[in-house]
Amino acid sequence: MEQIPAPEDLKEEPEKLIYKYFGIEHYRMGIAVSRCEGMNHPADGFNTNTNGTIDVGYMRINSVHFKTPGCSLLEVATPEGNIACGYKVWDRADGEEGNGRGSFEPWVGFTNGCALTKYE
Numbered sequence: 390m391e392q393i394p395a396p397e398d399l400k401e402e403p404e405k406l407i408y409k410y411f412g413i414e415h416y417r418m419g420i421a422v423s424r425c426e427g428m429n430h431p432a433d434g435f436n437t438n439t440n441g442t443i444d445v446g447y448m449r450i451n452s453v454h455f456k457t458p459g460c461s462l463l464e465v466a467t468p469e470g471n472i473a474c475g476y477k478v479w480d481r482a483d484g485e486e487g488n489g490r491g492s493f494e495p496w497v498g499f500t501n502g503c504a505l506t507k508y509e
Contacts, residue, residue: 406473410475410476422498424498425497425499430446448475457478459477479491
């Protein structure tokens, strides 16, 4: 397993932003998921899926979320916008926005077990 640093030891901008948005309770899994998804690509990097949608950036935000406020293509193509939108996707994934009990289920890197190999 890869080691995810303590908050005070975070050095990379994407990891600091994940900590900023996901907080102390969820940043480690947020980093693990992003390492499986898009952390190794440019912030504005994307891939095309077989269903015609695209995934963008560190959190690989799917184009189905582009109509969500704060999640437009222009916003998710920036490091902070991508991770801020990733938090919104996470926060809504449990069916209730704003309760702080989201889910990483929307990310394949979580559901296929990859994140567990990256999680300390």
